[in-house]
Structures are given as structure tokens and as C-alpha cells.
Amino acid sequence: MNDIVSQDTLDKKLASVESITEGLGSIGYIASRRIATAIFVAENLSKPILVEGSAGVGKTELALSTAQWLGLPLIRMQCYEGLDESKALYEWKYGKQLLYTQILKDKMGDTLSDTKGLDEAMQRLHGFGDLFFSEQFLEPRPLLKALRQKHGAVLLIDEVDKSDEEFEAFLLEILSAFQVTIPEIGTIEASVPPLVFLTSNNMREMGDALKRRCLHLFIPLPDAKLEQRIVASRVPEIEERLRRQLVAFVQMLREEDLKKLPSISETIDWARVLLLLHADSLDADLVRDTLNVLLKFEQDIAAVERSVAELTRKAKQA
Amino acid sequence: MQQTLENFLRALRAMDVRVSPAEAIDAHCTVDSVGYSDRTLLKDSLCIALAKSEEEVERFDECFDIFFTRDEFRDREEEDESEGLSDAENEMLGEQPLAEMLLGGSETEMAQAMEQAANEAGVANIRFSTQRGLFTRRILDRMGLRDLERLIASLNRQEGDEAAADMAGRLEQGRGYLFEEVRQYIDRQFDLYARNAGEELREEFLAKTNLSSIERRDFDRMHRIVRRMAKKLATRYARRRKHTKRGVLDVRRTLRKSMPHGGIPFETVWKQTKIERPRIVVIVDVSQSVAAAARFLLLFLYSLHEVIATLRAFAFSSHLIEVSDILKERDVEEAIPEILEKIGFRSTDYGRALEDFEDLHMDALDRHTTVIILGDGRSNDTDPRMDLMRQIHDRAKSVIWLNPEPEPFWGTGDSEMHRYRTFCHVAKTCSTVQDLERVVDDVMKTYFRV
Numbered sequence: 001m002n003d004i005v006s007q008d009t010l011d012k013k014l015a016s017v018e019s020i021t022e023g024l025g026s027i028g029y030i031a032s033r034r035i036a037t038a039i040f041v042a043e044n045l046s047k048p049i050l051v052e053g054s055a056g057v058g059k060t061e062l063a064l065s066t067a068q069w070l071g072l073p074l075i076r077m078q079c080y081e082g083l084d085e086s087k088a089l090y091e092w093k094y095g096k097q098l099l100y101t102q103i104l105k106d107k108m109g110d111t112l113s114d115t116k117g118l119d120e121a122m123q124r125l126h127g128f129g130d131l132f133f134s135e136q137f138l139e140p141r142p143l144l145k146a147l148r149q150k151h152g153a154v155l156l157i158d159e160v161d162k163s164d165e166e167f168e169a170f171l172l173e174i175l176s177a178f179q180v181t182i183p184e185i186g187t188i189e190a191s192v193p194p195l196v197f198l199t200s201n202n203m204r205e206m207g208d209a210l211k212r213r214c215l216h217l218f219i220p221l222p223d224a225k226l227e228q229r230i231v232a233s234r235v236p237e238i239e240e241r242l243r244r245q246l247v248a249f250v251q252m253l254r255e256e257d258l259k260k261l262p263s264i265s266e267t268i269d270w271a272r273v274l275l276l277l278h279a280d281s282l283d284a285d286l287v288r289d290t291l292n293v294l295l296k297f298e299q300d301i302a303a304v305e306r307s308v309a310e311l312t313r314k315a316k317q318a
Numbered sequence: 319m320q321q322t323l324e325n326f327l328r329a330l331r332a333m334d335v336r337v338s339p340a341e342a343i344d345a346h347c348t349v350d351s352v353g354y355s356d357r358t359l360l361k362d363s364l365c366i367a368l369a370k371s372e373e374e375v376e377r378f379d380e381c382f383d384i385f386f387t388r389d390e391f392r393d394r395e396e397e398d399e400s401e402g403l404s405d406a407e408n409e410m411l412g413e414q415p416l417a418e419m420l421l422g423g424s425e426t427e428m429a430q431a432m433e434q435a436a437n438e439a440g441v442a443n444i445r446f447s448t449q450r451g452l453f454t455r456r457i458l459d460r461m462g463l464r465d466l467e468r469l470i471a472s473l474n475r476q477e478g479d480e481a482a483a484d485m486a487g488r489l490e491q492g493r494g495y496l497f498e499e500v501r502q503y504i505d506r507q508f509d510l511y512a513r514n515a516g517e518e519l520r521e522e523f524l525a526k527t528n529l530s531s532i533e534r535r536d537f538d539r540m541h542r543i544v545r546r547m548a549k550k551l552a553t554r555y556a557r558r559r560k561h562t563k564r565g566v567l568d569v570r571r572t573l574r575k576s577m578p579h580g581g582i583p584f585e586t587v588w589k590q591t592k593i594e595r596p597r598i599v600v601i602v603d604v605s606q607s608v609a610a611a612a613r614f615l616l617l618f619l620y621s622l623h624e625v626i627a628t629l630r631a632f633a634f635s636s637h638l639i640e641v642s643d644i645l646k647e648r649d650v651e652e653a654i655p656e657i658l659e660k661i662g663f664r665s666t667d668y669g670r671a672l673e674d675f676e677d678l679h680m681d682a683l684d685r686h687t688t689v690i691i692l693g694d695g696r697s698n699d700t701d702p703r704m705d706l707m708r709q710i711h712d713r714a715k716s717v718i719w720l721n722p723e724p725e726p727f728w729g730t731g732d733s734e735m736h737r738y739r740t741f742c743h744v745a746k747t748c749s750t751v752q753d754l755e756r757v758v759d760d761v762m763k764t765y766f767r768v
Binding site: 092 | 338340341344347348351352358359362363365366367369370371372374375549553578579580582584
């Protein structure tokens, strides 16, 4: 994956919406038109994409697939409450700095032994470069790493809604100018702006400043046709008849009044489970036994269990 | 095309999609790179650059569809089928482009002339439905209506000339058609640029209206307003849970952190205050006089659930019951009528209600809990049980009494408000949604002091 990708091939791959759709499709990510357009515009305007949508619709997967398809390194940063810049951007290598001061102390005597008076010693000291805060002692964290990739990268800032407000403010510099400022060193700019994805589950409303700097992509739950294609591409071993039935079943579940609607990842998991059980078509008992793959709440399962027979029958007709 | 995009952005703003100047620049850049030729591509890419939330995407789609199906963008394939004018007729019309257009021009030509006149008249500035007549007039004037009328009049004056009379008839018909077209056009523009302006005005008005005089048909709108206010508060307070007190060093933790570095304190740790989430107990009077206010207070608090740790709600008129469960299971809108049915509309008895509260929940009050009581304090001359009120006051972090009546009415008749007031940290009149917002904001502030 770390092969050097030339800018030309990248440009060619990202030349049009169609080529993006096709390219993502070739590695198993079925992108809707809006998704492909988002990547196209992001590349053209050099802007990050803020991806929203309920859990499991493929937000993170989009970034992973894009990186894989473009052959760019993926740098992922998982956000959580309390994440700060020393974990996201850079940290000083304290141990090394400490060693350095030790060496310095030892050498100092030798170097300065022949100087006369304090002034001259200070003069000589100024002559040495100040290494203490220099890039050699910098430990890059994900964000800095992404900026320093020579041939570009895909940067995934996952679940940015879980981070604190301060952190959001601190992201702004990176997102708008693709640069970071380290007080002791100066500003580090990206040689090639990375393709940035931010994902959010809408735990909290993101600030306007952040939203303004990003393109916004909302991924809805897919319709039956799209979902069938996704399942076909992710679980190719599954037979078409079963695939149609299970997608129809899931689509009907989404009409129900549930606490957590099953999303694409659940559908794919379910397809894998059914495959594992060597099922060739849905039946009520099978569905009842495997319902816990689709639904993650006790109440939801209880609510659906009553109507499983009915739903299965309808799904089989689909 | 620049103007078109500007107008579109304006229409978006009217539809409540916020477009900042920076985003407008983005939009222009986007259009530069995708062009106008592919409609879906244009729509998708503009949507991605401009709409910043799920609701905005919906509104964007709607706006895009209305905007780009206006006349000037309709396919211009149907070309002119009328046969043109004879020389004699041309002579009769003289130099009158509007008249020529009405008689011989194509619809496209008319539409174009209308668009142009509309742009000159600044139709994108339309805000109120009463302005429709004005803008219609302005557009017609710019298209040359006055000359046309003069022409018709002069043609009518030529008595006995049949050709002239015929021409006048045709022109009058054309004028009628033109009126109709322009009127429809203005209606569409009004939809595009001003539909939400009226709505905004209405909402602003409602926020200041007395809660008890809000009519049933406005409830939906009110719910929306309350939800939005609550959301604003929620986002403000949901953010900061931990607060660093810069300047106060946590010596113990700094020393511990310095261990790996041989005792050199590379990392300093500062003292932090943890901010607790509010615990709120609401007691609402649901008798007739206060029911409306109760409804919106409950809605408000329940919309804030993400920032409130625990919320218990009690409702009473003659006796008191806990309604937290009903409110949790159902939407507040549905739950309120059910609660009213259970206990509502009987004569109020504050003393009795406080007794019930003592049995149910008094033990759970502690110094972290805020008690909000909503009621008019009119107890129908029953024992107000001040002792229980004092107990609540002593146990809770604070007691807030909201009274829908204005202050001069407190203590008149059977109102015990002045006596209850002694045991409240805050007693306020609360008659509009704005009052509600202020009060809830104050409560939050006492928890999230930053």
C-alpha cells in the first residue's frame, strides 16, 4: 500500500464522478452518486468532507475504501472525550530530550573550559544550534503524520462529534489551510494536502466554524436496489434469491418503529450469518434465531418477534 | 450566469439554508469546476458544498428544483410557430417592441424579456405578499406597458378603421395574457424568496405571546420553536463538562507525572473542576389556568434530556402523581392530554399536592437537585402546607417558582403566592416561551458555571 502513487494517476482516478463511482465499486464500495460527487468536489476544492449518517451506513468504510482504491496511506484518528493535541498532533520525545540535556551537561564542561569569563561562555553557547525543541525531538501524532506524507494521504478523523469543543477549534487550522503551528518550531505545511474525512454520528451538533470549512455529506440508509448491490459486492457467495429476500426483510424492518434501525453493516453481517448456516431461503424460525444480528436492543427484538412470520412471508414474495 | 448563481444563493437563504460569503465563494469555485451542463452533477456538488445538515439537504433539493425550473431554464426547443407580422401591421404598431412581441414573438422571447425586467426591478428583494402588486406593476412598466396602452388607445380612436380595431382587440388580448403571465411569475418568485419570511415573523410573534392565549392551531409551530430553543441551550451546555482552572497547579498529580522523567516536571497538571449535570424535579399545576404553560415547560425540559442527568416530573391539580414515565414513553404532545385526563381539571389543592409529593419523592431531593414549580399558587383557600414547602426549600439546591400570572396579581384573592415565595430562591412570572427560555437558561447556568 505504501507504493509511491504519482500525482498523475491520482488525477486520472479522480477526474470525473463516473470514474470515482467505478473505482470505488471495483474494490467493493458501492457509492451513490452523491457520495462520488462529494469526493470529486473535495478533490477539486481541496476541502475536507464531513460525513454524517446513522451508525453502520458506511461512513468510516468510505474513507478506508478511498484510501485503498487510491493507493494512499490511511491515517486514522479516533476521537474521544479528552483527546488533546499531544495525542492528536505532536508530542515531544521527553526521554530523548532528557538524554540530550545529560549529554549536554557532560560536554558543556569540555567545550567551555577554555573560555574566560561568563560573557565569552555565553557567547560560545549561543553559537550552538538550539536542538532542544527541534524536529528531531518531535514525535508526530496522526494529524502531523498526515501532513508530512510526501505523496498525500487519506486522513480519517473518526467520530469527531465525540471530541471536546476545544479540540474542534484546534482542528480548524488543519482543515482550512492544511497546516499546523507548533509554537517552538513554527508552521508546518502539508506538501500535498491530504484527502480528509471527518465522520460524525450526531452525538452533538458540530460548530458552525467547523461545518463551514467542510463539505457536508449525509449518507442515508440505502434503498432496496442499492442495498442489494452492496450485499452482492460484500458477500458475493450469497445466492441471488436469498439476497433479494433478506434485503426486502431488512427494508421492511426499517419501516417499523424501532429504537435502532438496522443499517447496512447489520445487513451484511446477517447475510454472512445466513451464508454460514447454509440457508438458501428465509423462513420464520431461521429469522427468529438470527434476529439478534440485526437488532441490538431487547425491546426491538421483542417487538419484531411477534410479526416475524408475517414479515418473512412478505419478504419471500418480494 | 454569475447573477443566476447569486440569485440562487439568495433563494437558498430565504429557504433557511445558511450561506455565508465564504460558502458563496465555494459555490462559485464548485460551479467553475463542474460547469452548468450536467444538471445532476451541478445539483449534487452544490448541495455538498452548501447544505450542512440533513434538514438543509432537504431544503436545498427543494429549492434547487423550484429555482432551476423557472421559465428561463425551460427547454427552448419549441420555436416560434406564428407566422410573423405583415408590413402593414408593422407600420401600424410603430416602434413598439412589447406590442410586437405580444403579437408575433415566441413565448421564450416573452419570458426572457420578463426575466430581464424582473431583474431590473429587483424582484429578489420581495418579502411580503402585499408587495406582489407592486412588483407586478414594476415589471410591466419596465416591459413598456405604458406605451402599449397608449397604442391601444390610439388604435381605438381611429373609428371606422377595421384593421385598427382588430389590431386593438388582439393587443388587448395580449395584454391580458401578459398580466396573467407576470402575476404567475411573481407568485413563483414570492414562493422562492419570501416564503419563510412570513413564517419567521409569525414565530417571532408567537415567542412573545402569552402562553395561555396561544391557539390550538399554533401548537405545532410552538412545539417547533420550543424544540429549537431547547436545542440551542442543549448544544451550549452539552459541550463543557470538564473545566480546567488554569493557574492552579495540581501538585500531587504533577509530581506523579514527572516520575518517568526522573523527577523533572515536564508535564504539568492543572486542577480541574468536574461539572455535574443538572438534576431537575418539576412540579406542574395542570389545572385549566396553567395547563398551557405546563405543556410548554415540560416540552422544553424534555427536549433538553441530553444535558440533564435526571428529570422527574410531577403533575397535580387536586392530588399529585408522577408523570415521568408517561412523558418518557410518549411524545410530550400526546402525553399532556393523557395526563390532563388522569388528574386534570379538578379544583386545585396545593397543600394536598405537596403532601403527595412528600410521600413520593421528598427523600430523593438533595443538594444537587433543582426544583421547578409551575403554578399560579391559587389553592382555593385550602391549607397551603408551608411546612412542606420549607422542607423542599431546605433540601434542594434551589427552588424556582414560575407563575403564569403577572406579579401584581400575586397574593390577591386565594393566591398564596407571597407566602410560597418566601421559600423560593427565585420566583418569576413566566408567561411566554421567551420567559421559559430565560428561566431554563438560568437554571443551567447554576450547574455549568464556567
